[in-house]
Structure formats: C-alpha cells, structure tokens
Amino acid sequence: MSHSTAPTGRATAPRTGLRRLAGAPGFAPLVMLVGLVAVWQVCVRVLDVPFYLLPAPSDIWTAGVDNWGLLWSNALVTLAETLVGFALSAVVGVLLAVVMVAWPLAGRALYPVLVASQVIPKVAIAPLFVVWIGTGVTTSSLIAFVMAFFPVVVNATQGLNSVSEGSLHLMRSMGASQWQVFRYLRLPSALPFIITGLQLAIAFAIVGAIVGEFVGSDSGLGYLLIVTQGNLMTDTLFAALVVLTAMGLLLYYGVELLGRLVIRWK
Amino acid sequence: MSHSTAPTGRATAPRTGLRRLAGAPGFAPLVMLVGLVAVWQVCVRVLDVPFYLLPAPSDIWTAGVDNWGLLWSNALVTLAETLVGFALSAVVGVLLAVVMVAWPLAGRALYPVLVASQVIPKVAIAPLFVVWIGTGVTTSSLIAFVMAFFPVVVNATQGLNSVSEGSLHLMRSMGASQWQVFRYLRLPSALPFIITGLQLAIAFAIVGAIVGEFVGSDSGLGYLLIVTQGNLMTDTLFAALVVLTAMGLLLYYGVELLGRLVIRWK
Amino acid sequence: AAGTTDADGNREVRVALDWNSYVAYHAPLVIAQEKGFFDEEGITTTLQLTAGSKDGVLAVGTGKADIGWVDLSTAAASMMSGLPVVSVATVQHKNATGLTVLEDSAIQEPDDVRGLRIGSTPGGSDSTLVPAFLSANDIPEDDVTIVNLPANGKIAALLAGKVDAISGQGYYAQSAIADAGEEARTLLYSDAGADVLDHGFVAGNALTDGDGETITAFLRAYRKGLDYTEENQEEACEVLAAESDGTLTESFCTSQLSGWLELVPAADTDAPWGSNSESAWADTIDILQTYGGVEGDTAVADMYTNDFLPDGQ
Amino acid sequence: MAAPGQAAAPASGRAARIGISGVERVYASTRSSVTALHDLTTEVPGGQFLSLLGPSGCGKSTLLRLIAGLEHPTSGTIEVGGTTVTAPHPDLGMVFQEDLLMPWRTVIDNILLQADVRRADRKAMRDRARELLAQVGLEACENKYPRELSGGMRQRVGICRAILHDPRLLLMDEPFAALDAMTRDQMAVDLADMAAQRDTTVVFVTHSISEAVFLSDRILVMSPRPGRVVADITVDLPRPRGLHVRETPRFADYVGQVTEVFEDLGILRDRRPAGHHEGTQR
C-alpha cells in the first residue's frame, strides 16, 4: 500500500492529501483490487492464457457492458433469494441457539440433524427438493437458508454462553426469569457473536442461492453461470462472477456496518 | 425425550437406571436419531413414497450392508481429503486472522479476496482447477480448504480482538512486544473463538471435499454420490449420505472434544 | 394439467425440457410454438426448463409435466427403477456420444485408444458408454486411463493436453473446440458397437391412459416444427436465441443445430416417423444393466409405445 | 438514601429474618476441594444490620451468595423469612464485589435493569434512579456507558441498582471498597439512615473495622478459611448515629474489641518468612 514519495520537500501538500486518501477505509481494498486486476490482465496477455480458460479483465468488462441488462436482472433475483435465505437463517439460527442453550437436552438431540443438514450436499438431494418444493426462487432461498443458518447457530450459541457467572448471579439476584436472563443478559452479550455469525451467513447465503439456482431455476446469477458455461460464453460467465463477488462484498460489508450500528457501546 | 413412567412406586430402581441413561451425553441425539429413522420408515411405507425419490431406511440399510466395502474405502478417501483441507484451513485461517489484526490495512486489503473466495462457486471455476491443479485428491483438499478457512478467519479475528483494553494495558506495562501481546494475550483469548471457527470449518471441509470430488475424482463419497445418482442407485446413494453424515458427526464432535481439552480453565 | 383446456378451448400441454436453458435441439419446439403448429392442432404448450434429462423425466413421472423432451437412455434408467413414464417417440436416432479428439490426433479407429487418457464425466451416460465401447472393441479397461472430469472441464482439459480424448456429445465438443480456434473430430460410440437411445419424448400415464389424442397431436405439430427447423436453420436459431433472453447466442445455436440434425433421421426408413425400435430399447437396457449398474425389473415392452405416432399404423 | 417517591412509610416487621444452621460449603473440583465455610450457625433477626468481617478468602462472599440463594450449602440449611432458601428472595437487593455493570447499558439503564426485571413502572423508577444517582454524586453521568466511568463510579452505580426497589433484604459485598474516605462516610450515613427507616435486613461485608462499627447492630468476625464465626459482637450505640460517634470512647472501644479478635487470629503473621523485619512492627 505504498505510494511514490516525492524526492523534494515541496511535495508535502499534495502528499498530505494522498495520505488522507490512503487512510480512508475503502482505499486499501480498492488498491488491492486494482492491483489484482492489473496483474490478471498482464498475466493473461503475457502468458497467452486461452480465452476459454480465463478471459482477460478487459474482455470481461466488455462482456459485462454488453450483457448488462441480463446480469442486472439476474443479479436482482439472486439478491432477493439471498436476502430471504439470510433473513430466515438469522431468525431461525438465533432461535435454534436460544432453544439449545435454554434446553441443553433438546440441543444435544438437535445437533446431529443440524450437522447432517450441513454435510449432506444439496445437489445430492436436489431431486427431493424439486419434487417436494418445486424449482425456482423458493428452492434457492431454502438452500440459501440451509447453508447460512449453521454459523449463526454455532456463533450465537457461543455468545449466549459467553456470560460470566457473576452476571448470571446478578440477574438471579433480581429474581429474573429464564426468559429475562435471555432478554437482558444473554442476548445482548451474544450480539457481537451473532453479528460474526451473520457475516458468515450472508456469504454462505449467496453460495446457497447460487447452488439452488444450479439445481433448478431459470433465473439468477447461478442460472446464468451454468448457462453461460454450457454455451461457452466464458466472458459473460466471468462477468457474472464479478457481479456475484461485488454483491457478496456489498452484503458482507452491509452486515458489518449493521453490526457497528447495533453494537454502539464499544 | 420422555420415557414411559411406571405407574407404581415399585419401579423406582429401574427408573433411576433409565434416568442415568437419559442423562448420558449420547442419549438425546441417539433417541432423536432413532425417532427420525422410525418416522422416516413409517412415512415412506405409509405414504408409499416411490423408491427413486426416497428409499426407506431399511432399504438403505440393506444397500449399506451390501456395499460396505465400497462405502468404507471411499469414505476413507473423503476423510483424508477433509482432514488435510481442515488442517490447512485451521493453520491458514488463524494466520490470516493474525495478519489482519496485526496490520489492519493488510486486513482491509485482503478482505475482498477472501469474500470472493467464498461467494464464487467452485463448480463454476472447475475448468481452472482441472487445468492448473488437475483432478483428484489435491483438488478436493484444496476446495475443502477454501470452503473451511473463512469461518476460522472470521471467528479468530473476533477472538483476537476480544481482549479488554485493561489487559492490553497490562501487557504493555510489562513492555510486551506486539508478538508477545499475541502470544500471551490475544491467542489464548481467541482460543474459544477459534474452536468455534474450527467446528464450522470441519463441517465445511467435508462439504468442500465432496464438492471437490464432484469436480473431478475417481474416488471418495462425493464420487460415489455422483455415480449412484447418475445410475439411479438411490438406495446406495442414501447409504453414502448416511456414512457421510456419520463422518460429519464424528469429526464435529471430535473438534468439540478437542476444544474442551484445550480450554481447561473454564 | 393433462386434459385441461384454456379459454380458446385448446388443450394445455406442459412440456419438460432436459436442460435449464435453451439448447439448439429445442429449436423445433420453439418454432412449432412460434409458427402456430401447436395451435393448429388445438393445443397450447408451456415449456419447463429442468436441471437435466433425469429431472425432466422425473417431472413427467411425478405429474409436474405432461410430456418430456429428454435423453431416452436416461429415461430408460428411470423407468427401470419404477418411474411411471413411457417413451412415445424416438426423435434422434443416432446417439451423439463419442470420443472427441483434436484433428491432428493419431486416433482413427477404436483400437487406437489403447494407452490413452480419456476424460469422462462420472454419473452421466458417457461414463456408462465408455466401458461398453471398450468391451465392444475387446479393449481391456486397464489399457486406457479414465480421467474423471466435470462436464464443464472436459474441453479445457483436452485443449490443454491433460487428456487425449474426451467422452461426450460429439457435436457439442466439436463446435466448442472450433470456437476456441482448434479443430476436432469425433469417433461416435454408435459407430463402434456401443449404441444407446438418444433424445425423444416421454409421457406420463395421465396422457397415455386416457388422452392419447393429445400426444398424437403434439407429435404432429412437433414434426412440423422439426421440418421447418431443418429447412430454416438460421431463422430457427434466431427465434430460439431471442427466446433465450441472451443466454444462447445465435452462432453457437447454428453450429450445434447442424451437427444435431445429422443425427435425427431414422436408420430404418420403413418405420413411421418417431418409431421406438424394440431392438434399440433392448440394447439400451442391456448396456445400462451391464455397464451402468442400473437395476430393476420393468419389462422393455412397457418402456415405450408407438401407439400415439402421428403416422400411426 | 431516600425511599421511592411513591413508597409507603416504614413498615415494621417486613424485614426478613435469616437463619443459618450448620452450613458447610465445599468447592470441589477434579483437582482439589476447598472448604470455604465450615459448620457455620447463626441467626440474624429481621431488620438487623449485620457486618461480616474477616480475612481475605475466609468465605464472606460465599456466605452472601448462600444467603442470596445463588449457591447452595454442601450441608446445613439457610432460612430467610422462615423458609429454606432455594432461590433468591423476591425482595432481595445485592451489591456484588465486582461491579457487574452491563457494558451495553448506560448508567441509568443499568440501574433501571432492576426495574425492568421486576416489571416495575419504568417511568416512576427513572425518577427514583435519578434521585439515587444525585445522592451518590453521579447526576452528570446518567447517559454514560460503564467503560467511561472510574472504578469508584462504577461501584456507586452498582449500589444504586441494588437499592432501587427498596429491598427488604440487602446483601452488600464490600460496596464502598473503591470509594474515597469522604464519599464512603457520606454513603455510610445514608445507608444507615435508609436501613433504619425502611426496616431492611442488611448483611454487609467490609474490611473497614470502623465502618462496621459505625453501621452495624452486630458484627460477626470470621476466621481464615474454612470460615467460622470467631466473634459475635453486638454494637450497642444509639441511633441515629452521626459521624461524630466515631470520636466517642465507646466507638473506640468497639473498634478495639474487633481489632483484638483480628490480632488473636494472627492473620498472615505466622506466614512471614523468618528473619524479616518483624521487630519494627507495632
């Protein structure tokens, strides 16, 4: 993250401006991205990497501009599925964590099912999804949910259990019910953990939505990926991947921002 | 998780035995599993769910017994890939978190790349894998690694930052170097968080290994899933899923146990 | 659903397709819609994209669609495990699967594959056909190296020299390789003793048991669409590409379509158009059972019917 | 400290009697087991102000947790208001040795936690909380977060929280430890007033002998671990007591009595390494 330093003292004023710029939160990732894209472009050109393998950023840019309508409309579909799946995973994930902390026995009983829901590949049971739920947006949201809720559960559980014995004593000394202990102590203590879980969840919800679109859908970026792949539109494929990544970053930083808004006392 | 209560007082002694059994850590999940399997079996039989959609547990059992050698040898392959990917994700994940906490600028620069590595579907860039790395065990371990390291990074980062200002003051009052602050304060504080990350990582490493086997492999449970699915050997497919789930549970609880061994001070 | 009619009194037919986006070989269906061939027969069709032939057959078998355009060998495997569908027409008479090699490859005939690396995708029909092909040509399986590759990685692997040949749809691989500036040719398994069924139509028992008329009408309209497509390939692809919302380019469609159309004509010209041949079905089942690990006790005769062909007996 | 605005006049007899009999508390772990309290028996009449004095680690906090019903005796029983303690008394207020403020709540909201949990009228309670804050000199800190407070300020917030609901049983674990002498005196006076006026049973842990004498009706001095009662001193000074009482001979007498008990216990003394500057002391 260095910038050229002018050899003479005269350059102080503009350098200060650059310094301030370099300190801005978006600067480092931007420099990184620009650098990566440049390296990529040069490598593809110099090593003569074939187009069907890895198109150059310039090709991807052209394809992206040409197919902007296609990319945009499909991105919106994926975004909607992702958000639905994410919202579900947040709610259900926290609820499951609460249940598992409140009734450890139920927690132990549920755990195998939760782990199974993670390790069983969705594509393997896709026919079941398709037959029971049908194809399309619902299936994608559902798979997004299944992929995303686990980190929420695991992190929220850790958070709900992160309270000190002293604070529990305090709550009980006030005659707090189990529910009040949750509301006034465990949940606020768990918030930073839940946010971390949600940061993972939003990333995985995107993956889930895409996988759902692979399995059966006629829209969305995942659908676009499959189709452009089959129809050898490699540049459009990569343009879709870029849009996907941009969406991922936006959502990820969005959740992070949300976290900062919620956790104000730090 | 209830068991029948004998109506007379005479039953006290055996009931105590049952109680003790019910309290054992493995009891709840076992009851849950047995219950689920029973419900499944009954549903399939009563609703006459066709075999190609969802075989009955009894059919799966038969297929599992018949194909035990096949399942076992492929499970070992997947296990090995998972463990390699998991180990890599643990090491790299923690290292990345350390780097990002020690040099926040580097962290901000890296983040987009990490998020991209999560949201870009591995199957979409399979041609790149195939040409650069080839297919087989290496690819699977690599994909397992890529799928697993992110939760480690995110949770470890949270953990490394979970230290109080007071403790940082204490370390600095002793003249601790940045490295010593890591070694003596941040890392131990982060351990419970890292364990949580690793619990997620082991689940995702399995998924990654399976996806890797989808992408190109001639062994492993993922390969078996693809083949049995293509050939409509639905019972063997589900037997493979059962083995996969069992493996997932074993590994997951293994990491949990490891956590309990490491974090002894609680 | 089957048997229902719309406002115009047309019968509604839901057609499951074998892929989640339009492929060149879907052109006749879209043309038949576009040119009003279905309307002429008093039916209205809706096309449903699915994730693959297996899912297309499943859609028909579970009543989510009435007719399916699918790979019949995949359908046969599903029928074996009890899925209630039957084939009502074989459209593509020559199987498209084969070994595709680069133009300058030394491979000319089956025997030349000894010692080579073959890229194949597990779980698909090509992985079933590879051992069938080897066996038909007396080549021990140990004499070749099978490299399992994802469907989307095969062409890159061939071009990059990671494998010597790839197993899969010949016309597809050829046009893809041409697109990358190389030339390729295909050794079709169907010319080398390993033949299975390729694309055709399946229907569920809702139609076959009570509404055979609709099937016949549908096939008649489809055939008009097919004929029109053959005559006007450019236009057909233009229509299909437009219908595909930009997910299929016209040029890719045309290069695929001409390759595919060559595989359509029936070998036995005596039989009516669309006939399912007893021997082709028997051979397919035989290969699926021997090399594909497919099991089941459905009788071959119950898997197809020629009762609803438009030029019926 | 003032009672809630809307509260009634002092209601005699509401304060809870505490009965402790044969209480033993053992902390057992896989590695070792520690007997914190051994065979402790005593009775605290309702409305009494009892101070617990004893060397560090003798089990004072443990005893408070047992009376509160937060932990349970390994053997023996504890009664509050005539019934055996199984859960915290419904009318309990407790100041813990650590401040235990919730970092996500502002000062006033930390105090109002007591009202929230007890489903009391938050609005009325807010006024009372403000009053208490003013009394402890923190009226300017209402909307600060705990991390912005000094140690003593945090401790004062904890005290306000414990008395917000005007409890009948008040357990305080070294509540003034982090306060300067003046603030401490002031708060001691206020606390004595409140306890007398509101008919509250108070168990008060302190390390200040004179504070204990000043505040208490009775002082229990505990032995080093395992904690037993080694002295039970009734402080018979007239109430209300002003701070000037500390200059009276009877006060000095009580302080001397307690000090003597401590000296007899010989705390620490015997553990000094030989050859140390023992000679110069006292």
Next chain:
Amino acid sequence: MAAPGQAAAPASGRAARIGISGVERVYASTRSSVTALHDLTTEVPGGQFLSLLGPSGCGKSTLLRLIAGLEHPTSGTIEVGGTTVTAPHPDLGMVFQEDLLMPWRTVIDNILLQADVRRADRKAMRDRARELLAQVGLEACENKYPRELSGGMRQRVGICRAILHDPRLLLMDEPFAALDAMTRDQMAVDLADMAAQRDTTVVFVTHSISEAVFLSDRILVMSPRPGRVVADITVDLPRPRGLHVRETPRFADYVGQVTEVFEDLGILRDRRPAGHHEGTQR
C-alpha cells in the same frame, strides 16, 4: 517484600524521577467530552514514595496510566528518568485497579507472565514467585485458576505479578482495596520495606488516609474532576516505620491535615438533596 534471591544490594540512584508539567487529559467521544485532568504540574524525585489521594473519579487512575505511558496527555508532557514518556518505562511494575488476571493461567503462571514477557529466567523467577506468594499468604493457591479465588486473593496475585521483577518504577492503583485490615497492614509494611530497600519510585493510589500517611514520603491530594493538585504534603516521619507509628501524635497530625483538605473540598456534601439528615452528621 523481599528482593529476588539473586539481586544485588540496594542500588541507589537507579529509581526514576518523574516530571509532570501542564498535563491535561480530555476523554472525548462523539457525544461528550470529559476533562479528567487539568493543568497538572508536579515533580517526583527518584526513589520517592508518593501517594495520590482524591475523590472517586478525580483522575487518579488516569494519571497513573499517563505516567505508565499507556495513555498520552491531551496537552503537556510527562517525563520519566529525564525522557518524555512515549511508551511504558522498561523497568515498570504496575498494579491495576481491576485484577486483570488471565483466566487461562494458574496463579503462579499469572505471576510468571511478567517473567515470560521480560524473557527472564523462568526457573529462578518461579522460586521468587513462590516466595512472594508465601509472603501474601497464598502459598497454597499456586496451581489454582483465578476463578477459584476470592476478590482479595486475586488482588494479591496482581501485586505479586507487579513486583516480581523488582521494578524501579512502581505504580499501584488501590492495590489493597479488597484486603482486610490486618492483611492490608502487613502488606503495607512489606511494601514500605521493599520500596526503601530497593530504591524504587512508587506512585500509590489509595483511599485510606492513614495508609497514605504511613507509607508515603509525600501525599498529593487531588480535587474532584477535573483533577488538579489541591494539597502537596510532605510526610516527614522517620523510617523504617513500624505500625506503631500510627499511634504517634505526629501521625495523627498528618492524618488530620489530609482530612482537613478533604473537608475543605466539601466532597459530595453540596450535592445532597435539601432536607436530608445533614444535621445528625459529624
């Protein structure tokens, strides 16, 4: 407290001089800003034992953190040993107001953290840590984890950790607040011994006036926030001082002096609501 076994005889002149000039410390947040210290100037000669007294929240802990180099003044400068403080002094020992023990380290390992960080010989230091533990009466707790200790026990462990390496600059923030009177006296005597013997500059925050007089060469009394020095009292009692010095008239004199300063500050008094029982006090 004893010096490390292998350490040399008292080395005079090694203790660091502290210079504080025009120090202001403002805690600014988006919502408000608090001036904790205002224009504070003073000088602490090397080897002096200085006590800081002042009402809760007046900036004592803040000043300690500034001297330690853990925080930096908003304006003004702090020098230790002649150089401006930018980072903690290499020979610093610090006792914090909270105990700050690492929950994952046993008692002895918590003390040895000081050795680990300073890359000292762990084996020799282990002996010294054991000695210190014995001195504070915790020899039996060597292998316990912090959560198994009482508040006062934890505080003592923190003290051992701060002096393990025999520091030349010792900053202690209410180190004895959670200790009973006897233990506290004992530790005060030991601390005075150690400071005198080892030529250490000590800045000691306490709320006990008599403890300050007993220990100090000099006492600074600070005003309520923003903290300024309102009294600078040199305690001219002979050393070594035994606890009996507390019974001398000169001792009482010093205590009286400090108390008077506090009374003049009128801490809390003015904040009392009108009509309170002011009349009965003092």
